[in-house]
Structures are given as C-alpha cells and as structure tokens.
Amino acid sequence: MNIRLSCVAALILCLNFVTVQAASGIYLEEMTWTELRDAVAAGHTTAIIPIGGTEQSGPHMALGKHNARVKVIAGLIAEKLGDAIVAPVIAYVPEGAIDPPTEHMKFPGTLTVSDDAFMQVLESAAASLKHGGFKRVVFIGDHGGYQRDLAVVADKLNARWKSSDARVLADLDYYHLSQEPYAKALEAQGIRRDEIGSHAALADTSLELATVPDMVRTDAMKNTNLMIAGQGVYGGNPARSSAALGQLGIDLIVSGTVTAIRKFEAAK
Numbered sequence: 001m002n003i004r005l006s007c008v009a010a011l012i013l014c015l016n017f018v019t020v021q022a023a024s025g026i027y028l029e030e031m032t033w034t035e036l037r038d039a040v041a042a043g044h045t046t047a048i049i050p051i052g053g054t055e056q057s058g059p060h061m062a063l064g065k066h067n068a069r070v071k072v073i074a075g076l077i078a079e080k081l082g083d084a085i086v087a088p089v090i091a092y093v094p095e096g097a098i099d100p101p102t103e104h105m106k107f108p109g110t111l112t113v114s115d116d117a118f119m120q121v122l123e124s125a126a127a128s129l130k131h132g133g134f135k136r137v138v139f140i141g142d143h144g145g146y147q148r149d150l151a152v153v154a155d156k157l158n159a160r161w162k163s164s165d166a167r168v169l170a171d172l173d174y175y176h177l178s179q180e181p182y183a184k185a186l187e188a189q190g191i192r193r194d195e196i197g198s199h200a201a202l203a204d205t206s207l208e209l210a211t212v213p214d215m216v217r218t219d220a221m222k223n224t225n226l227m228i229a230g231q232g233v234y235g236g237n238p239a240r241s242s243a244a245l246g247q248l249g250i251d252l253i254v255s256g257t258v259t260a261i262r263k264f265e266a267a268k
Contacts, residue, residue: 026078027071029088039085040133046084046265047134049125050074051150053093053143056107058200058233060220061208063109067091068212070142073253077140080258083265084138087129093146094118103145107232115149122153130166136265137166140174140257147172169264177256178207182249189245197236203249205238210246 028036028047052067062068067089078084095112096103104110113121126137137157139150147170154170161167182203183196195202208216220226221238 026075026084027086031085036085036132044083044085045133045135046081046138046261047087047129047136048074048078048084048138048140048261049087049090049122049129051090051093051122051139051141051143051146053095053145054091054109054111055095055104055143056110056200056232057204058220058238059226059231060217060223060238061200061205062215064091065204065208065212065215066142068215069208070140072211073142073250074140076250076254077257077261080254081261084261085134087125090118090121090125092118092121093143094149095145104232115146118146119149119153122150123157126153126157126168130161130164135166136261137168138261138264139168139170141172142175142178144175144179147175167264167267169261171257171260171264173260174253174257177252178203178249181252181256182207185248185252186245189248191240191245193236195237195240197234197238199232199234200238201233201236202238202241202245203236205241206243206246207249208246209241209243210250213243216241 025039031039050070052070054063054067056063057065071086071089074086078086092111092113094115095110096105098105098112105112122139129137139154141147141150150170151172154168157168183193186196186203187193191202197203205216205221221241224237224239227233227237
C-alpha cells in the first residue's frame with residue numbers, strides 16, 4: 001500500500017514538473033535570458049503584452065481578477081499560436097480619479113494611474129520587446145476603461161517604427177468578444193440578461209471560474225443579500241456563475257484573438 005502511494009506521489013510530482021516546464025516556454029518572466037534569446041532565434045517573434053487592472057469586483061472576486069485572468073488567457077493564446085511569448089501582466093492601469101474618487105476608486109483596494117503614465121509604460125514595454133528581437137507586439141486588455149489608450153500607443157509606435165520590420169497590434173477584439181458576443185452565447189444557454197451584467201455579475205464571474213477559480217469566493221457569489229447597490233456588482237447577478245459558462249467566453253476570446261494575431265503576423 002505504501003509503495004503504491006509512493007508511486008502515485010512520484011507520478012504527481014512528474015506531472016507537475018512537466019507542466020512547469022511547458023509553461024516556461026510561454027511566459028517571458030519564467031525564462032532565462034538565454035532561453036528567451038534562443039526562442040526568438042527559433043522564430044518565436046510575437047510578444048503578447050497582457051493588460052489587467054487591480055480593481056474591486058464585488059464581495060466575491062479578488063482585486064486581482066483581471067491580472068490573473070488575462071495571464072491565463074494570454075498563455076492559451078500563445079500556446080495555440082505556437083510562435084508567441086507572453087510578457088508580464090501590466091497590473092497598474094487607469095481606474096478613475098483618487099480625489100474625489102470616481103469609478104472603482106470608490107472602493108478600497110483599487111489602484112489607479114493616469115492615462116499618460118499608463119501609455120508610457122505600454123510604449124516602453126513594447127520598445128523593450130522590439131529591442132529584444134520581437135517583430136510583432138500585441139496588446140490585449142481585459143478591462144474596458146483603457147481600450148482607446150491601447151490603440152493610441154499602437155498607432156504611435158507603428159508610425160515611429162515604419163522604417164523597421166516591427167509592428168504593434170492593439171487587439172481590441174479581445175475585450176469586445178467578452179462583451180456582446182459572449183452575452184449572446186450565454187443567452188443561448190438559457191441565461192437571462194438580468195443575470196449576465198456588465199461587471200462582477202454572471203458573465204464576469206464565470207470567466208474567472210473558468211480560468212482562476214481560486215479568485216472567486218463561491219459562498220459570497222451565491223449570497224444574493226450581498227449583491228445589493230453599492231457592493232460593486234453592476235447590472236446582473238453572479239449566483240448561477242459556473243466554469244462551464246465561462247468556458248464559452250474563453251473559447252470565443254481565444255479563437256478570435258488567435259485569428260486576429262495570425263492575420264497581423266501575416267501582414268507585411
């Protein structure tokens with residue numbers, strides 16, 4: 001019996017090692033500089049910059065929801081592409097004013113920066129990746145408030161880099177697909193619009209359950225007494241959220257983003 005348990009434990013350790021090894025070829029921060037250099041030389045010349053945000057998401061989801069989710073989804077996208085590396089998540093994004101507080105800044109724990117500071121970070125991150133040998137840089141943003149900023153920076157860098165072979169894509173479809181297309185997919189499963197919501201409700205919570213379930217407090221999610229005005233859940237109810245419903249959205253986002261990036265990579 002002890003021998004059998006030891007074998008099972010050894011198998012689990014091996015599986016975990018394989019998983020870590022596979023992930024190290026996707027996420028830049030988990031690679032050494034020589035591993036990255038060799039990956040770029042081997043043709044992994046697309047860099048994905050995932051952008052999240054640190055904000056309130058009701059009483060049932062952790063403040064780092066966007067950051068954790070976009071990292072996972074970016075990894076799925078990179079795996080499907082086969083030639084992409086995922087840069088570290090940008091977690092400090094515009095979330096409103098501090099004094100007086102606006103938007104999510106009305107809740108403790110939300111972190112904000114100015115649009116100018118945010119765009120400077122995007123610009124420098126993309127330039128750093130270009131310097132490291134990447135030919136295509138892709139912005140994907142998990143939060144709606146800064147989508148225009150992504151496009152502005154991409155246009156600025158493409159104009160600056162027009163004499164080189166490097167280009168930037170602000171893939172706004174990544175976020176767009178998580179909105180109305182995902183809502184329609186949920187409705188096809190019998191989910192009502194008054195459940196789906198716009199923030200921290202069923203759609204948002206289901207996406208998190210499908211990617212980083214530990215970020216969701218399921219007891220609070222099902223407690224409708226907590227889902228009242230002022231608690232940070234907008235336009236819906238997360239009570240019936242599930243990983244299976246979230247997977248509908250993940251499939252839409254990953255498929256659509258992979259298609260957009262492949263088209264971008266093929267463009268001259």
